[in-house]
Amino acid sequence: MSSEESRKQVDDENEVELEDLAGIGSATAERLRRAGIKTVKDLAAFPARELEEISELSEGKAEEASRRARESVFPKVLSAKEYLEKRGSMPRLTTGCGNLDRLLCGGLEPGITELIGAYGTGKTQLCLQLCITVQLTKNRGGLGGAAFFIDTEDTFKPERLAEIAKAMGIDGGMALENVYSFRAINSDHQFEGVRIAQEYIKTKGVRLLVVDSLTAHFRNEYPGRESLVGRQQRLNSFIHQLQRTATLYDAIIVVTNQILDVPEVIPGVKPMRPAGGNVVAHGSTFRLWLERSKGMTRVSVIDSPKHPRWSTYVSLSQNGVEDAEVEEK
Ligand SMILES: Nc1ncnc2c1ncn2[C@@H]1O[C@H](COP(=O)(O)OP(=O)(O)O)[C@@H](O)[C@H]1O
Ligand SMILES: [Mg+2]
Numbered sequence: 001m002s003s004e005e006s007r008k009q010v011d012d013e014n015e016v017e018l019e020d021l022a023g024i025g026s027a028t029a030e031r032l033r034r035a036g037i038k039t040v041k042d043l044a045a046f047p048a049r050e051l052e053e054i055s056e057l058s059e060g061k062a063e064e065a066s067r068r069a070r071e072s073v074f075p076k077v078l079s080a081k082e083y084l085e086k087r088g089s090m091p092r093l094t095t096g097c098g099n100l101d102r103l104l105c106g107g108l109e110p111g112i113t114e115l116i117g118a119y120g121t122g123k124t125q126l127c128l129q130l131c132i133t134v135q136l137t138k139n140r141g142g143l144g145g146a147a148f149f150i151d152t153e154d155t156f157k158p159e160r161l162a163e164i165a166k167a168m169g170i171d172g173g174m175a176l177e178n179v180y181s182f183r184a185i186n187s188d189h190q191f192e193g194v195r196i197a198q199e200y201i202k203t204k205g206v207r208l209l210v211v212d213s214l215t216a217h218f219r220n221e222y223p224g225r226e227s228l229v230g231r232q233q234r235l236n237s238f239i240h241q242l243q244r245t246a247t248l249y250d251a252i253i254v255v256t257n258q259i260l261d262v263p264e265v266i267p268g269v270k271p272m273r274p275a276g277g278n279v280v281a282h283g284s285t286f287r288l289w290l291e292r293s294k295g296m297t298r299v300s301v302i303d304s305p306k307h308p309r310w311s312t313y314v315s316l317s318q319n320g321v322e323d324a325e326v327e328e329k
Contacts, residue, residue: 016040021068028065031055043069045244073248093208093252094141095126096133096168099312099323103301107141110250112242112283116257116274117290122297122316123256124155127210129320130254131179132165134208145207146178148200150193152216156181167319187217187234194241201249209245214255215275232279239283296324
């Protein structure tokens with residue numbers, strides 16, 4: 001390996017310093033750091049306009065810094081073959097439930113997976129379970145990593161984590177140490193949670209980010225039709241933060257979403273749709289719909305660029321989310 005290659009490998013592992021980018025001097029780097037942008041990956045995540053707002057850089061300087069960072073992190077166009085090789089080498093995360101893993105063709109991938117369902121369908125249970133499975137070794141379907149849980153509704157329950165860990169045969173105490181929780185009290189705080197989660201991804205081995213729930217604060221803070229535009233803009237910006245996090249760090253992101261009752265058009269048929277409208281629909285990579293049925297939870301893929309639209313059944317128990325008897329495709 002040439003010295004150039006070996007330096008690049010070190011850079012990949014340790015992240016490139018801001019000053020290593022052409023065109024960024026120490027004064028600019030210092031301004032960026034003051035704005036919380038510490039590495040080239042951080043810089044690549046910001047569109048120039050946002051960069052200008054937070055960093056006191058001039059418009060031209062912000063554009064240049066942003067472009068150079070992007071070029072450094074995403075250096076070239078990939079052929080579909082190269083893309084497949086890159087994606088193929090990305091690990092899947094087991095859900096800890098065979099039926100769900102089969103539904104997801106092996107488990108969760110980097111990107112945003114959205115769990116949509118009414119109250120009590122098991123969304124939070126599945127999120128908690130993933131906080132345990134992410135810690136499993138690779139040969140058990142985990143990523144040997146930690147989890148970061150942004151909790152907006154006070155549903156984060158360490159006791160449940162311990163029970164689920166025990167059912168998987170891993171030490172409860174150790175498992176709890178690798179799950180970081182962040183109680184977000186409003187939507188601003190929820191944005192702050194993602195910023196902190198990025199720090200934890202870089203420094204504490206976090207591979208899974210949970211946001212439970214994605215939409216609740218936005219819906220509460222911007223009620224009614226008259227605030228719809230403002231709410232959707234803000235939600236859109238939040239989802240973009242999540243998408244950037246997933247792309248830059250190959251993070252697996254799981255968000256939960258509520259469903260809304262829609263007025264009946266056909267009498268007797270109760271239509272329901274996920275909250276957040278098109279902004280969330282377009283923002284999530286994979287969408288799973290959870291509904292209670294015959295004492296179990298039926299989980300269906302309702303939107304995915306690659307999975308077939310299958311359904312499966314799971315049951316909720318003290319051990320977490322498990323296979324239910326019936327399986328349907
Ligand atoms: N300790 C437990 N033992 C058995 N079932 C449990 C336990 N904790 C939660 N559950 C199941 O999970 C359900 C709640 O699921 P939850 O994930 O909180 O729903 P959601 O987040 O979709 O509102 C409960 O109704 C129950 O069926
Ligand atoms: Mg919940």
